[in-house]
Amino acid sequence: xxxxxxxxxxxxxxxxxxxxxxxxxxxxxxxxxxxxxxxxxxxxxxxxxxxxxxxxxxxxxxxxxxxxxxxxxxxxxxxxxxxxxxxxxxxxxxxxxxxxxxxxxxxxxxxxxxxxxxxxxxxxxxxxxxxxxxxxxxxxxxxxxxxxxxxxxxxxxxxxxxxxxxxxxxxxxxxxxxxxxxxxxxxxxxxxxxxxxxxxxxxxxxxxxxxxxxxxxxxxxxxxxxxxxxxxxxxxxxx
Amino acid sequence: xxxxxxxxxxxxxxxxxxxxxxxxxxxxxxxxxxxxxxxxxxxxxxxxxxxxxxxxxxxxxxxxxxxxxxxxxxxxxxxxxxxxxxxxxxxxxxxxxxxxxxxxxxxxxxxxxxxxxxxxxxxxxxxxxxxxxxxxxxxxxxxxxxxxxxxxxxxxxxxxxxxxxxxxxxxxxxxxxxxxxxxxxxxxxxxxxxxxxxxxxxxxxxxxxxxxxxxxxxxxxxxxxxxxxxxxxxxxxxx
Numbered sequence: 001x002x003x004x005x006x007x008x009x010x011x012x013x014x015x016x017x018x019x020x021x022x023x024x025x026x027x028x029x030x031x032x033x034x035x036x037x038x039x040x041x042x043x044x045x046x047x048x049x050x051x052x053x054x055x056x057x058x059x060x061x062x063x064x065x066x067x068x069x070x071x072x073x074x075x076x077x078x079x080x081x082x083x084x085x086x087x088x089x090x091x092x093x094x095x096x097x098x099x100x101x102x103x104x105x106x107x108x109x110x111x112x113x114x115x116x117x118x119x120x121x122x123x124x125x126x127x128x129x130x131x132x133x134x135x136x137x138x139x140x141x142x143x144x145x146x147x148x149x150x151x152x153x154x155x156x157x158x159x160x161x162x163x164x165x166x167x168x169x170x171x172x173x174x175x176x177x178x179x180x181x182x183x184x185x186x187x188x189x190x191x192x193x194x195x196x197x198x199x200x201x202x203x204x205x206x207x208x209x210x211x212x213x214x215x216x217x218x219x220x221x222x223x224x225x226x227x228x229x230x231x232x233x234x235x236x237x238x239x
Numbered sequence: 240x241x242x243x244x245x246x247x248x249x250x251x252x253x254x255x256x257x258x259x260x261x262x263x264x265x266x267x268x269x270x271x272x273x274x275x276x277x278x279x280x281x282x283x284x285x286x287x288x289x290x291x292x293x294x295x296x297x298x299x300x301x302x303x304x305x306x307x308x309x310x311x312x313x314x315x316x317x318x319x320x321x322x323x324x325x326x327x328x329x330x331x332x333x334x335x336x337x338x339x340x341x342x343x344x345x346x347x348x349x350x351x352x353x354x355x356x357x358x359x360x361x362x363x364x365x366x367x368x369x370x371x372x373x374x375x376x377x378x379x380x381x382x383x384x385x386x387x388x389x390x391x392x393x394x395x396x397x398x399x400x401x402x403x404x405x406x407x408x409x410x411x412x413x414x415x416x417x418x419x420x421x422x423x424x425x426x427x428x429x430x431x432x433x434x435x436x437x438x439x440x441x442x443x444x445x446x447x448x449x450x451x452x453x454x455x456x457x458x459x460x461x462x463x464x465x466x467x468x469x470x471x472x473x474x475x476x477x478x
Contacts, residue, residue, distance in 0.1 A: 055396035056336050059343045059389055069332055073342040075314075080335050093308055096319055097295050103312040104298045110349060118357045119370060120377040131358060131370050138359040150298055157294035 002028040003081075004065035006045040009033035011229035012181075012222075014074045014109070015062035020173040021078060023216040025085035031221070075102045078170045087170040098164050101154070101171040105178050108147045112185065113230050115139045115237060125227075125234070136237035140189040144182060148197040151175055155199035161206065168210075175200065176207035181231030186238045241267040242320075243304035245284040248272035250468035251420075251461075253313045253348070254301040259412040260317060262455040264324035270460070314341045317409045326409040337403050340393070340410040344417050347386045351424065352469050354378050354476060364466075364473070375476035379428040383421060387436040390414055394438035400445065407449075414439065415446035420470030425477045 003022065007015030009031070022029045033042045045061060048054070048070065058072025064080070071077050079099055082088030088098050115136040119128040154163055163171045179200060182190035194201040207213055216222055225231055242261065246254030248270070261268045272281045284300060287293070287309065297311025303319070310316050318338055321327030327337050354375040358367040393402055402410045418439060421429035433440040446452055455461055464470055 055393075057392070058339070059346075069335070071335055071339060073339045076335055076339045076342055079318075079338065096308075096310055096315055099318065100297070100310060100312045100315040103315055107298075114353065114357075118353075118359075119373045120357075122377045122381065123373075134358045134362075138361045142361065153296070154294075 001067060002030050005029055005031050005062060006048060006065070007031070007033060007062040008045075009040070009042065010223065010226070012177075012225060012231070013062070013229050016177055016223075017074050017105075017170075017174045018062055018064060018077050018081070019221070020177055020213065020216075021081055021085055021087055021170045023221075024168070024173055024210065024212050025081075025087060026212055027081075027085055034221075075099065075106055078102055078174070082170050085170075087168065087173070089165050089167070089169070094164055098169045098171045101151075101163055102174055104147075104150070105171065105174045108143070108178055109181075109230060111139055111143055112181065115185075116232050116234060125232075129236075132234070132237060136186075137239065140186060140237075140239055144186065144189055144193045145196065148179075148193045148200050152197035152200050155203060160199050161203065163203075168207075172203060172207060173213075176204050176213075179204040180208075181225065184225040185231040185233055187233075188238050240306060241269050244268055244270050244301060245287060245304070246270070246272060246301040248279070248281065249462065249465070251416075251464065251470070252301070252468050255416055255462075256313050256344075256409075256413050257301055257303060257316050257320070258460070259416055259452065259455075260320055260324055260326055260409045262460070263407070263412055263449065263451050264326060265451055266320075266324055273460075314338065314345055317341055317413070321409050324409075326407065326412070328404050328406070328408070333403055337408045337410045340390075340402055341413055343386075343389070344410065344413045347382070347417055348420075348469060350378055350382055351420065354424075355471050355473060364471075368475075371473070371476060375425075376478065379425060379476075379478055383425065383428055383432045384435065387418075387432045387439050390439050391436035394442060399438050400442065402442075407446075411442060411446060412452075415443050415452075418443040419447075420464065423464040424470040424472055426472075427477050 005015065005018055007013065032044050034040060049057065051057060054070065056070065058070060060072065062074060062077065063070055063072040064077045071080050082098065088095050116125050116132050118131045118135040125132060159166060163169060163175065208217060244254065244257055246252065271283050273279060288296065290296060293309065295309065297309060299311065301313060301316065302309055302311040303316045310319050321337065327334050355364050355371050357370045357374040364371060398405060402408060402414065447456060
């Protein structure tokens with residue numbers, strides 16, 4: 001049975017980390033809200049979120065349906081999919097380490113979101129531009145180099161091309177997405193930080209060239225980055 | 240061999256979620272930075288963070304050493320400890336669901352932190368008070384009720400006393416800590432929200448009365464809440 005992914009259809013957002021894993025594995029999945037026919041749209045997602053008959057409802061999108069199981073939280077979805085898609089090692093130390101890296105990537109993603117919404121999600125960006133500038137400045141100067149420097153250290157201590165072991169994991173795919181998003185949102189700051197993180201830069205390029213990922217990125221299934229998502233290009237925030 | 244917990248010694252912070260699990264289980268552990276003798280302090284933690292011989296270093300505290308394994312990220316630590324401490328069910332659906340709840344609690348904790356540091360951690364609270372007030376107002380009005388309402392729904396759909404199944408899990412302990420922190424930081428707003436979440440309120444009280452947790456909370460091992468931690472009492476932010 002096909003996996004069902006439930007997520008907002010107009011943005012990459014947190015759902016993209018799940019989409020990339022499913023695409024790399026060539027998994028049979030349905031991006032429910034993006035179906036072409038009349039069954040598409042976000043109504044099924046909203047229904048499942050408010051479904052009072054489900055004793056284990058997700059808190060928010062994205063969530064994945066795998067048979068009877070409905071799993072929310074991006075990192076938990078990848079924890080579940082990793083072994084099933086062949087995107088994590090077999091040993092328990094490898095699995096917990098891969099998950100730890102995923103959670104650190106998730107932290108970085110949260111901080112990206114806060115650069116344009118430091119006062120909260122109930123206000124538009126236009127209502128918090130001076131505050132966003134202060135937060136984004138600190139993020140550019142100290143946090144982008146810190147996160148990318150950390151992953152550079154991990155790659156260097158491994159084989160230079162993968163975060164964990166010899167085979168691609170979902171954490172590699174997620175690091176690709178983090179870098180791709182930073183290059184979109186903060187092209188100047190990200191390019192500068194990547195000069196000091198050459199292995200991270202090469203991983204980003206190598207993942208983009210994997211046959212299934214390249215086909216995905218060139219397809220209409222890959223939603224372009226835009227200013228409703230997590231990674232937003234507001235040039236004033238890039239210094 | 241005893242577990243080694245590495246975390247800042249002056250705050251509950253994210254380490255507290257790990258401490259509560261270890262305490263409830265009566266596990267043999269050493270809170271490294273809080274040892275009474277000359278071997279205490281944060282030097283061992285900082286050394287491990289910068290240890291270039293560890294190919295799998297944590298990004299930040301807290302981290303746990305379990306034999307040869309060093310695990311960072313609070314939720315990953317609990318994922319590892321859960322089965323070992325008897326604080327998670329045996330089935331895979333129970334485990335992924337417990338983890339999903341933990342990640343949602345972690346999201347709430349992140350949002351608490353942002354109420355006093357909306358512009359970032361490189362500035363003091365005193366330098367971002369107006370912005371903190373705006374962020375905290377939205378957090379109080381919409382986010383506290385949303386998070387507590389979600390957990391109320393989960394508890395009600397389960398047995399009314401536990402988040403998952405019939406036995407206590409690390410997610411129950413973490414929900415206790417979230418509620419305890421909200422009652423410290425936002426006493427008025429949290430009390431109001433708990434009136435609409437009676438099962439959450441009772442879970443908080445019941446966990447506090449468990450023998451090992453009660454002994455822990457009464458001991459010097461429990462660091463008092465303070466204004467260097469995640470949950471800070473700034474009365475102006477409680478409306």
